[in-house]
Amino acid sequence: MKTIYIIIFLFIVSTALNAQRNYSQGYIITNDNDSIHGLIDFRTDKMNHEFCRFKKAEKAEEELFYPGDIKRYKFVNEGKYYISHEIEINGIFRNVFLEYLLQGMMNLYYYIDPATDQDYYFFQNTDGRMIAITKKPDRIEDLKIKSDQKYKGVISYLFGAYPGVIKDVNKISFDRKYMIEITKEYHDQVCTSGESCIIFENDYRKQFIKFEFSAYAGMQYSSYSFQEEKNLSESMKSLYPVIGGQINVSNPRWSRWFSLQVDLSLSGLKGKNDYIVGTYRYGKYEFDAMMATGRLGLKYTIPVNNKFRTTIEGGVSCIKLFNTSSTLYTEDRVSGDIVYTQIQEDYILPQSSYLGFNAAVGLNYLTGNEKYFFGRIQYEQCEENNGRGNIKVFQIKIGYTF
Structure with a gap:
């Protein structure tokens, strides 16, 4: 049954990912040099090199542009700028959207080859000649990294x-920051008019990673079962308050609505079970513990309107019990009279570690x-690793994301 749930969840994830959009303010420049402002789907660098998905307004129809269909497009807030250009890689010419990093006496562009995932930087001088550089992945040769x-x-x-452009050959670095710095230094030395170059991505260290922090409180209904203890096999139920916090990490360029979720909550767990053996023994078992739960999984947010979002969450869980105590009270009876009583402290304590899964649905109010x-x-x-104990939890909680 768990396998079926996993398959269904993965199917929903893959289907939803294909339908993701992450529109941001931007504009396109047509082949007739007309500028049209609107919204552009802000995706990964690799996808941005291949096409531009554009619409003039939030509810307008989508338009899909490939290199050559338009001259350029730019994201206003993110500073990303792409230009349609023909390049040559390994003797093969292709039309792509190059990311425009710097405009000056030497233009600088960036591109990812979708076939090999190799990064390329293109330097273009004032006569239009382009020179490309790339760096192949490191390899191991004779037990050494080459x-x-x-x-x-x-x-x-x-x-x-x-x-002054290259201060130390050994310190030449194959990264965006270094390429922008040396191209800018070159421009400052060569440009005789005193005009500054234009760096289109001012913060080249920006990774476009989004963090959300949340806190919540609620009630937790739990049941605990000893799977292999004959007299204590029935579920012992408890109701406790719960508090917790979450961190959600997402990359809107990959998916606006999916995020990796880390959750930590604190509550309690207790149980009580009475049992009778034949007509001569009565027993009552009680335990109490604090419960910390860590969760790692995915959250998928589904927009309903401008104010409400529904959510689906799921992942793996790890429960840790601490400050655990238990008591077993027994009575032996003969002809209905109590002839012997015994109290055993910390009798059959629940194990401390449990692994399992979780799933949740919810509603956000913006x-x-x-x-x-x-x-x-x-x-x-x-469940415990040896299968002796089983914990089932049902939570209702409210919180705030800030």
């Missing part, structure tokens, strides 16, 4: 005649600036 250093020779060839109140209904089931 790194591709050919790009350093090309960089030295391009900028070596200009003092208050503005990506903050919202939320409610969740969650089910959780965890």
Whole structure:
């Protein structure tokens, strides 16, 4: 049954991912040099190199542009700028959207080859000639790590005649920050008009990772069962308050509505069970414990309207019990009279660690600036590694994301 749930969940995830959109303010420049402002789907670098998904307004029809269909497009808030251009890689010419990093006496562009996932930087001088550099992945040869250093020779060839551009050949780095810095330094030395170059992505360290922090409180209904203890096999139920917090990490360029979720909550667990053996023995078992639960999983948010969002959550759970205590009270009877009583402290304590899964549905109410109140209904089931104990949890909680 668990396998079926996993298959269904993965199917929902893959289907939803294919339908993701992450529209942001931007504009396109047509082949007739007309600028049209609207919304552009802000996705990964690799996807942005292949096409531009555009619409003039929130409810307008989507338009899909490939390299050559338009000249350029730009994201206003993110600073990402793409230009349609023909490039050559391994002797093959192709039309792509290059990311425009710097405009000056030497233009700088960036591209990811979708076939190999290799990064390329293209340097274009004032006569339009383009020179590409790339770096192949490191490889192990004779038990040593071999790194591709050919790009350093090309960089030295391009900028070596200009003092101060390359301060140390050994420190030439194949990354966006370094490429922008040396191209800017070259422009500052060569440009005689005193005009500054234009860096389109001002914060090249920005990773576009989004963090959300939440706190919640509610009630937790739990049941605990000893799977292999004859007299204590029945579920022992308890109701406790629960408090907790969540961190959600997402990359809107990959998916606006999916996020990785880390959850930690604190509650309690207790149980009581009476049993009778024949006509001569009566027993009563009680235990009490604090319960900390860590969860790792995915959250999928489904927009309903401008104020409400529904959510689906699921993942793995780890429960830790601590401050555990138990008592077993027994009576032996003969002809209905109590002839012997015994109290055993810490008798058959529940184990401390449990692993399992959780699933939840919820509703968000947006208050503005990506903050919202939320409610969740969650089910959780965890077992000991040896299968002796089983914990089932049902939570109702409300919280706030800030």
